Amino acid sequence: MVEVALLGSLSAAAGGKKTLDIEAKDIRELFRKLAEQYPGLEPLIERGIAVSIDGVIYRDTWSKELPEGAEIYLLPRIAGG
Amino acid sequence: MGFDASYTGQKFKSVGTRPLRPDGVDKVTGRARYGADFNMPGQLVGRILRSPHAHAKIKKIDTSKAEKLKGVKAVITAADLPDLTDGDAGMYDVLDNCMARKKALYDGHAVAAVAAIDAPTARAALKLIKVDYEVLPHVTDVDEAVKPGGPLLHKTVFTGGVDPKPKKPSNVANRSQYGHGDVEAGFKAADVIIERTYRTEQTHQGYIEPHACVASVNSDGTGELWVCTQGHFVYRQHCAQLLGMDVSKLRVTSSEIGGGFGGKTHVWAEPVALALSRKAGRPVKLVMTRDEVFRASGPTSATSIDIRIGARKDGTITAAEATLRYSCGPYAGMWAELGAMTSFACYDLKNVKSVGYEVLVNRPKVAAYRAPSAPMAAFAVESAIDELAHKIGMDAVKFRIKNAAKEGTKSSYGPVYGPIGIGPTLEAAQKHPHMKAPLGKNQGRGMACGFWFNFGGQTCTDLNIGVDGTVNLAVGTVDVGGSRASLSLVAAEELGIAYEQVKAVVADTATLGYNDMTDGSRGTFSSSMATIFAARNAIKVMRERAAKMWDISVDDVVWEDGHAKAKGKKHGNLAPLSVKEIAAAAPNTGGPIAGHNEIVADGAGVSFATHICDVEVDPQTGSTRVVRYTVVQDAGKAVHPTYVEGQYQGGAAQGIGWALNEEYIYGKDGRLQNAGFLDYRIPVCSDLPMIDTQILEIPNPNHPYGVRGVGETSIVPPLAAIANAVSNAVAVRMTHIPMSPPRILAALEAEKA
Numbered sequence: 102m103v104e105v106a107l108l109g110s111l112s113a114a115a116g117g118k119k120t121l122d123i124e125a126k127d128i129r130e131l132f133r134k135l136a137e138q139y140p141g142l143e144p145l146i147e148r149g150i151a152v153s154i155d156g157v158i159y160r161d162t163w164s165k166e167l168p169e170g171a172e173i174y175l176l177p178r179i180a181g182g
Numbered sequence: 183m184g185f186d187a188s189y190t191g192q193k194f195k196s197v198g199t200r201p202l203r204p205d206g207v208d209k210v211t212g213r214a215r216y217g218a219d220f221n222m223p224g225q226l227v228g229r230i231l232r233s234p235h236a237h238a239k240i241k242k243i244d245t246s247k248a249e250k251l252k253g254v255k256a257v258i259t260a261a262d263l264p265d266l267t268d269g270d271a272g273m274y275d276v277l278d279n280c281m282a283r284k285k286a287l288y289d290g291h292a293v294a295a296v297a298a299i300d301a302p303t304a305r306a307a308l309k310l311i312k313v314d315y316e317v318l319p320h321v322t323d324v325d326e327a328v329k330p331g332g333p334l335l336h337k338t339v340f341t342g343g344v345d346p347k348p349k350k351p352s353n354v355a356n357r358s359q360y361g362h363g364d365v366e367a368g369f370k371a372a373d374v375i376i377e378r379t380y381r382t383e384q385t386h387q388g389y390i391e392p393h394a395c396v397a398s399v400n401s402d403g404t405g406e407l408w409v410c411t412q413g414h415f416v417y418r419q420h421c422a423q424l425l426g427m428d429v430s431k432l433r434v435t436s437s438e439i440g441g442g443f444g445g446k447t448h449v450w451a452e453p454v455a456l457a458l459s460r461k462a463g464r465p466v467k468l469v470m471t472r473d474e475v476f477r478a479s480g481p482t483s484a485t486s487i488d489i490r491i492g493a494r495k496d497g498t499i500t501a502a503e504a505t506l507r508y509s510c511g512p513y514a515g516m517w518a519e520l521g522a523m524t525s526f527a528c529y530d531l532k533n534v535k536s537v538g539y540e541v542l543v544n545r546p547k548v549a550a551y552r553a554p555s556a557p558m559a560a561f562a563v564e565s566a567i568d569e570l571a572h573k574i575g576m577d578a579v580k581f582r583i584k585n586a587a588k589e590g591t592k593s594s595y596g597p598v599y600g601p602i603g604i605g606p607t608l609e610a611a612q613k614h615p616h617m618k619a620p621l622g623k624n625q626g627r628g629m630a631c632g633f634w635f636n637f638g639g640q641t642c643t644d645l646n647i648g649v650d651g652t653v654n655l656a657v658g659t660v661d662v663g664g665s666r667a668s669l670s671l672v673a674a675e676e677l678g679i680a681y682e683q684v685k686a687v688v689a690d691t692a693t694l695g696y697n698d699m700t701d702g703s704r705g706t707f708s709s710s711m712a713t714i715f716a717a718r719n720a721i722k723v724m725r726e727r728a729a730k731m732w733d734i735s736v737d738d739v740v741w742e743d744g745h746a747k748a749k750g751k752k753h754g755n756l757a758p759l760s761v762k763e764i765a766a767a768a769p770n771t772g773g774p775i776a777g778h779n780e781i782v783a784d785g786a787g788v789s790f791a792t793h794i795c796d797v798e799v800d801p802q803t804g805s806t807r808v809v810r811y812t813v814v815q816d817a818g819k820a821v822h823p824t825y826v827e828g829q830y831q832g833g834a835a836q837g838i839g840w841a842l843n844e845e846y847i848y849g850k851d852g853r854l855q856n857a858g859f860l861d862y863r864i865p866v867c868s869d870l871p872m873i874d875t876q877i878l879e880i881p882n883p884n885h886p887y888g889v890r891g892v893g894e895t896s897i898v899p900p901l902a903a904i905a906n907a908v909s910n911a912v913a914v915r916m917t918h919i920p921m922s923p924p925r926i927l928a929a930l931e932a933e934k935a
Contacts, residue, residue, distance in 0.1 A: 109360055109519055113343035113358070153597035158597070160784060162784045177358075177516055180447075181701035181704065182550035182553060
């Protein structure tokens with residue numbers, strides 16, 4: 102079980118929830134379960150969500166494991182210039 | 183083969199040196215080929231008809247007279263670009279922006295296009311297209327657009343991110359919020375509070391090369407696109423989706439690029455050129471004029487930002503709050519959200535809140551501009567921070583150092599920081615001789631810091647070793663600032679050969695795997711990682727070939743200093759084999775030697791900078807001259823220091839233009855008044871001082887060499903640093919960017935009154 106924090110537009114898409122407890126071993130499983138449990142997040146996941154694990158931001162590596170007790174944030178996929 | 187991307191503290195021979203760039207001679211002799219320099223047999227000239235209205239319903243478009251004009255080979259409207267976006271709202275907006283469907287949403291919005299045998303015929307054809315408009319009320323100002331009862335862009339947009347969902351449509355597309363703690367409790371604990379509203383005007387990236395492409399679509403459904411872009415693989419995907427083509431059948435080649443800065447991460451005219459070519463059955467060259475570039479591509483947001491920051495007299499910030507309204511053009515974006523995320527990222531704050539509002543206006547669709555949205559937020563926050571430091575009687579640098587984020591700080595956008603460089607850049611600025619240099623009459627000094635995320639992404643490289651031992655490196659990230667030189671250094675470092683023996687090219691979409699764009703300061707960060715791993719794969723092959731040549735086990739072959747060496751006393755009589763010798767034997771040891779790598783280069787690591795600026799303001803005219811400028815920024819590891827310095831200087835130069843002169847000016851009719859470089863003035867050499875740089879190297883733990891992206895952060899602090907310098911010079915707080923002469927004079931007059 103990991104605790105996932107949501108901020109910004111992602112929190113609004115999850116019905117205003119700031120944190121979620123999810124049983125997930127990696128980012129792929131996290132996204133699958135988030136889409137099942139919070140359909141409002143599904144289009145955002147399809148567009149791209151970044152996951153911060155202990156301060157390191159992952160945009161595409163869905164195989165990244167979510168260690169127990171890690172600080173996990175969901176962030177919007179950031180645009181660059 | 184999988185490789186560990188962790189930083190190892192490797193010692194370097196090539197990395198960190200400053201050889202000449204491989205594309206330099208072509209560029210200074212005029213031989214380099216940019217977007218408009220490519221031609222195909224039978225090529226037509228494409229031109230786009232644009233709306234003269236800021237907001238208008240398109241009732242009817244009659245193209246019949248244009249189609250009958252001799253020399254016209256195709257005329258298209260939105261009907262020729264049907265909606266194939268399958269519910270993808272973002273791509274639908276891109277499609278609608280490329281060619282208006284029901285409404286023209288800004289002055290310059292494309293409504294039709296022609297392909298003709300030459301430019302005069304194409305221009306004549308545009309004049310024969312009759313568009314029946316119903317002009318609608320418009321709004322171009324970010325603050326006006328959020329007022330209730332004003333002109334509404336879309337009846338279908340209801341503000342997202344608020345609960346309950348609004349029942350009335352609005353020009354505010356979305357609300358987002360970041361932060362932690364209790365800001366009101368924090369403000370109660372403050373001895374001094376600064377509260378102000380700041381504005382920044384809309385600016386353009388100002389790339390010297392306009393958007394340009396040559397498109398060719400064949401009757402068999404295949405196509406080619408030669409184009410000036412920051413990401414040809416992304417352009418391929420977007421164009422294929424919008425045109426209904428198979429991705430693999432559209433080959434996109436990126437030209438040299440005369441500046442992009444985020445504006446060339448987005449398709450504008452390319453789908454139109456492809457649609458024209460498909461209809462005409464001939465190649466079409468489409469080059470936007472400067473007027474079109476300004477009116478219809480890539481500006482950044484105009485903003486209106488409320489800031490409140492409180493501190494105790496000992497210099498501890500107790501609370502910080504920002505409300506940020508960013509214009510998006512007519513389509514929703516995440517520009518205010520990026521402002522909300524970045525605004526307080528430099529500081530260690532217990533109580534912080536930032537709220538962003540995405541505001542729709544009748545202006546061009548906003549595109550990324552170098553650390554998008556961060557410079558405006560930094561201008562507002564760093565101005566207030568400076569004022570707060572002055573109010574409590576503390577040195578502005580010391581105040582920032584006292585409150586700076588560090589490893590373990592919970593960032594204002596959520597995650598806890600790893601090793602970061604804000605403290606070291608501030609301390610380096612504090613010690614820099616610039617801070618102690620005397621100032622002259624009417625001069626002022628300012629400083630500010632800035633933050634940007636940086637990111638990595640999908641990356642792929644091919645490294646091929648020629649029969650003579652020289653190396654071709656094929657990369658998929660467009661070279662916007664010297665990355666071919668940097669990546670050649672990396673290949674040379676890994677292989678142990680000379681830089682001059684590596685030739686790096688940007689491969690087209692048919693000859694290399696997918697690569698994300700060169701954005702997010704990712705070009706050298708990502709492609710250097712892939713190059714390191716591709717070179718290590720090639721070394722593995724060369725060790726195997728050497729083993730064959732010696733007829734020994736590969737386990738007995740090591741790679742050192744650019745040579746295969748047989749280890750152990752039993753092989754003591756075997757002379758090391760160079761890359762050249764192994765390559766020469768390749769035909770008989772297994773064929774060509776290559777190394778390939780494809781990765782997702784995550785873990786880019788955030789980036790910080792601190793800038794110092796001296797200005798001189800003429801009190802009679804309000805004109806400002808930057809007399810000295812210093813950039814201090816963390817690069818992780820500067821692969822090619824000269825081009826890192828170039829990125830630092832370039833960001834500062836663009837920031838100086840943004841701070842002092844650049845601004846989109848709209849008339850009451852909603853039309854852009856200054857769509858050209860005569861009236862929209864970017865800084866030229868004579869406007870700028872030499873920009874000094876100091877590179878800090880705090881290794882990124884998630885890159886083998888410790889590299890961080892460096893391309894964007896340098897544009898974050900300048901607006902604030904210059905505003906603080908001007909405010910100190912004239913003793914009036916400047917709150918509106920650009921600080922053009924009329925605006926400075928008005929502020930001085932207001933102060934007198």
